[in-house]
Amino acid sequence: MKPTKIALAFLTMFFVYTGVAVADEYKATSKAGDLEVMLTIDKNPPVVGKNNATIAIKDQSGQPVTDAAVRVEYGMPAMPGMPAMNYKSDAVQGGGAYQAPLSMSMAGPWFINAKILKDKKVSTAKFNVDVQ
Secondary structure, X not given: OOHHHHHHHHHHHHXXXXXXXXXXXXXXXXXXXXXXXXXXXXXXXXXXXXXXXEEEEXXXXXXXXXXXXXXXXXXXXXXXXXXXXXXXXXXXXXXXXXXXXXXXOOOEXXXXXEEEEEOOEEEEEEEEEEEO
């Protein structure tokens, strides 16, 4: 066998045995009143550091909601020896969905709440993620 074929075979076996794979996006859905909300994060699992979130909102008839104001509140609950962490990010509408950067400062369980202001009413979609 040629050295390149040996290297390719070795890398293939390494990825198969260690379970390393190319991760897709993280996706989750939740309800916020009568709205259906899909959260997509560009990394799966979300990682310590910068993550890009997309929030797609649909009304009862399944039509995209593009005329709302969306604020993403995210954080980590208090733990022994550590206070709670709470952050906010205003989402920007574009392409039929809302985008917001999320900067996760440490690994562990995080909550993500998408607060949606539409027709003078605030609805909240709640998500939980495990940051790696």
